[in-house]
Amino acid sequence: MNQVVGIPRGMFFYKYYPLWKSFFDNLGVLTIVSDQTNKQILNDGVKHCVDESCLPVKVFMGHVLDLKDRADYLFIPRYTSISRKEYICPKFGGLPDLVRCTIKGLPPIIDTEINMRKDKDNSALAAIEVGEQLGYTLYQSVQAYQLAVNDYRLYRSRVHNYELPHRIINNSKLTTLNPKTLKILLLGHVYNVYDSCLNMNIISKIEQNGGQVITLEMFDTRQLRLLAQQLDKPMFWQYGTYALGCIYSVIQQQQVDGVIYLSSFGCGIDSFVEYMAERRIRQHTNIPFLIISLDEHSGEAGMNTRLEAFFDTLKWRCRNENNISSYGQCVYDS
Amino acid sequence: MKITFPHMGNVYMIAKCLLDEFQLDYVIPPFQSKKTLEIGTRYTPEGACLPLKITVGSLIEAAELGADTALMVGGAGPCRFGYYCRMQQEILNDIGCNMEIITLEAPNGDAWELLRRIKRVTKGMNIPKLIRVLTQITRLSIQIDEIEKICLRNRSYETVKGTTNRIYQEFRVQAFTTAGVKEFKKLIKETRSKLQKVSLNLDQKPLRIGIVGEIYGNIDPYTKMFLEQRLGEMGIYVHRYVTISDWIVEHIIKKELRLPRKKPYAAAARPYLNTMIGGHAQETVGHTVMYAEQDYDGVIQIYPLGCMPEIVAQGILPRVSVDLDIPVLTLIIDEMTGEAGYMTRVEAFIDLLQARRKITLDRSRAV
Ligand code: SF4
Numbered sequence: 008m009n010q011v012v013g014i015p016r017g018m019f020f021y022k023y024y025p026l027w028k029s030f031f032d033n034l035g036v037l038t039i040v041s042d043q044t045n046k047q048i049l050n051d052g053v054k055h056c057v058d059e060s061c062l063p064v065k066v067f068m069g070h071v072l073d074l075k076d077r078a079d080y081l082f083i084p085r086y087t088s089i090s091r092k093e094y095i096c097p098k099f100g101g102l103p104d105l106v107r108c109t110i111k112g113l114p115p116i117i118d119t120e121i122n123m124r125k126d127k128d129n130s131a132l133a134a135i136e137v138g139e140q141l142g143y144t145l146y147q148s149v150q151a152y153q154l155a156v157n158d159y160r161l162y163r164s165r166v167h168n169y170e171l172p173h174r175i176i177n178n179s180k181l182t183t184l185n186p187k188t189l190k191i192l193l194l195g196h197v198y199n200v201y202d203s204c205l206n207m208n209i210i211s212k213i214e215q216n217g218g219q220v221i222t223l224e225m226f227d228t229r230q231l232r233l234l235a236q237q238l239d240k241p242m243f244w245q246y247g248t249y250a251l252g253c254i255y256s257v258i259q260q261q262q263v264d265g266v267i268y269l270s271s272f273g274c275g276i277d278s279f280v281e282y283m284a285e286r287r288i289r290q291h292t293n294i295p296f297l298i299i300s301l302d303e304h305s306g307e308a309g310m311n312t313r314l315e316a317f318f319d320t321l322k323w324r325c326r327n328e329n330n331i332s333s334y335g336q337c338v339y340d341s
Numbered sequence: 342m343k344i345t346f347p348h349m350g351n352v353y354m355i356a357k358c359l360l361d362e363f364q365l366d367y368v369i370p371p372f373q374s375k376k377t378l379e380i381g382t383r384y385t386p387e388g389a390c391l392p393l394k395i396t397v398g399s400l401i402e403a404a405e406l407g408a409d410t411a412l413m414v415g416g417a418g419p420c421r422f423g424y425y426c427r428m429q430q431e432i433l434n435d436i437g438c439n440m441e442i443i444t445l446e447a448p449n450g451d452a453w454e455l456l457r458r459i460k461r462v463t464k465g466m467n468i469p470k471l472i473r474v475l476t477q478i479t480r481l482s483i484q485i486d487e488i489e490k491i492c493l494r495n496r497s498y499e500t501v502k503g504t505t506n507r508i509y510q511e512f513r514v515q516a517f518t519t520a521g522v523k524e525f526k527k528l529i530k531e532t533r534s535k536l537q538k539v540s541l542n543l544d545q546k547p548l549r550i551g552i553v554g555e556i557y558g559n560i561d562p563y564t565k566m567f568l569e570q571r572l573g574e575m576g577i578y579v580h581r582y583v584t585i586s587d588w589i590v591e592h593i594i595k596k597e598l599r600l601p602r603k604k605p606y607a608a609a610a611r612p613y614l615n616t617m618i619g620g621h622a623q624e625t626v627g628h629t630v631m632y633a634e635q636d637y638d639g640v641i642q643i644y645p646l647g648c649m650p651e652i653v654a655q656g657i658l659p660r661v662s663v664d665l666d667i668p669v670l671t672l673i674i675d676e677m678t679g680e681a682g683y684m685t686r687v688e689a690f691i692d693l694l695q696a697r698r699k700i701t702l703d704r705s706r707a708v
């Protein structure tokens with residue numbers, strides 16, 4: 008049984024890849040991953056997707072095209088919900104259908120539904136279903152999944168230790184937390200924050216400017232949930248709950264020097280979350296806040312200028328207000 | 342406490358009846374206009390969907406008339422509508438508008454909280470009365486939709502174009518000054534009999550178009566730029582499954598009470614979109630299939646820019662269109678949409694449908 012399962016490097020890839028990769032490995036299923044996003048993938052995606060869609064979904068189409076002729080199956084689970092009583096963006100629920108209706112001549116799609124809205128163990132059931140489709144017994148799948156969950160925990164704890172997910176997954180050089188740098192909370196969906204092509208290398212750029220990136224995935228989710236209870240009405244998107252949890256955490260602890268919100272142009276969820284985040288930061292703190300919105304037309308030069316200006320403000324603030332971040336001392340503190 | 346609520350098609354008629362029955366003090370915001378949209382757009386984040394912008398505009402206009410409390414319905418995703426109430430509240434706070442938004446929903450299934458909120462509005466609690474009035478206005482909403490349905494049919498067959506529209510506009514305006522369920526029933530009855538007297542030419546075989554898409558754009562005549570009226574006046578028969586009563590019964594009451602819901606569209610949509618993803622995406626796909634099965638000439642999908650579920654549906658519709666041989670036109674509306682460009686596209690679509698019909702006719706004659 009030498010079937011190859013193709014995993015597109017888009018949407019929730021940087022969130023769940025280690026889990027599924029380990030699951031397939033444990034079963035002995037070969038997997039391939041589409042290339043890292045590049046111009047070709049981006050252009051193909053844009054060409055093959057409804058114009059009105061947000062960039063991440065277009066990029067996803069590009070990844071599917073990249074894998075199309077190399078895999079026997081495509082792994083595009085239907086994520087409807089990944090936490091109790093919460094949803095994710097409607098586009099995830101319709102993703103397999105969208106792919107199927109847009110691109111012709113695809114290998115069979117494994118589109119098992121993952122819906123943890125009512126039951127958080129649903130993802131184990133989903134794994135069993137996936138295993139079944141590939142011809143494995145219940146026992147094999149359960150075992151493979153249990154091991155996968157362990158691996159996934161390990162991965163999560165590395166991320167909690169300030170290692171960036173895309174660097175772990177892509178095996179690139181890891182940076183450790185340096186107390187002397189400016190801490191920047193880079194807030195956004197996983198597929199925006201960790202896809203270096205889509206976000207025009209924003210993380211490296213922040214680092215070049217003397218900053219260090221903290222992301223949502225590095226926070227303790229239980230903590231975030233508690234903090235998000237301050238909202239008058241719970242956000243019913245997991246991302247929204249966590250993102251605003253991060254914002255409340257920053258307001259409380261002031262552990263970062265600046266906040267950058269990375270949004271997709273035309274993203275329905277970002278349009279709401281970004282507004283609520285900005286309001287709260289500006290009302291309760293004087294931490295600089297910058298919104299960068301991504302679409303297929305955004306130019307790199309524009310982003311560079313805005314980042315530089317942002318860092319100028321940060322450094323200026325440090326010098327003048329002697330504003331010392333709680334992680335350590337500010338570089339420009341003299 | 343002076344109550345108000347944002348506009349959404351004919352919802353104001355129903356809300357008004359409800360408030361009248363409880364003898365509460367309220368204002369209805371003026372019908373939406375360019376000004377409403379301008380105000381809404383100014384204060385709402387740019388990426389928000391159009392209905393939020395319009396409703397915010399509507400609420401600010403109501404505040405100018407003295408309203409200090411607004412009623413909204415809620416929801417819990419996955420689409421943005423469920424968070425409208427909080428967004429509206431924060432936006433209004435930001436511009437220093439003192440209006441409190443009360444969301445009529447049972448948060449996390451907490452029915453007591455819902456009752457508490459209702460009690461705050463109605464000042465005192467009379468559950469039997471509440472239930473009676475709610476049943477009455479639900480029935481009313483069904484009757485109002487019937488009026489709309491007659492209008493849709495009339496418009497395409499009427500001998501003197503514009504007669505139906507005149508009656509319908511009169512009805513909408515009169516509704517502003519009609520108080521209470523009883524009066525309202527009378528108004529509906531009168532309107533219905535007026536509509537039934539409109540002289541029709543039933544020998545015509547008008548083009549038949551089905552309308553699908555996001556709910557606000559579907560049932561709010563201003564948002565969809567009076568598309569149905571216009572098509573009707575061009576002699577086209579228009580049908581739409583998404584209605585207010587359907588929304589109230591299926592999406593609000595049954596959902597809050599967790600009752601089983603009717604979903605004929607779900608089965609129709611199955612080969613293309615096999616799940617509920619929020620908003621009306623599944624309806625959009627399912628209804629398109631249903632229209633194709635009923636030999637409609639075409640389908641128009643209409644939705645506000647950036648609407649997440651409808652974008653998914655839009656990506657799926659081309660496949661349905663090819664498989665079932667039914668032309669589909671997608672109209673996306675935002676605050677910048679110019680009427681002229683929009684109507685040109687609709688007219689071109691209608692030309693296409695007419696040409697297709699002629700070909701089929703010729704073919705069947707040839708056989
Ligand atoms: S959450 Fe936003 S960016 Fe992500 S798929 Fe949905 S609309 Fe696109």
Ligand code: SF4
Pocket residue numbers: 275390391392420421422555556557620621645647648649650651
């Ligand atoms: S259905 Fe579309 S337009 Fe309506 S609230 Fe949801 S995203 Fe916005």
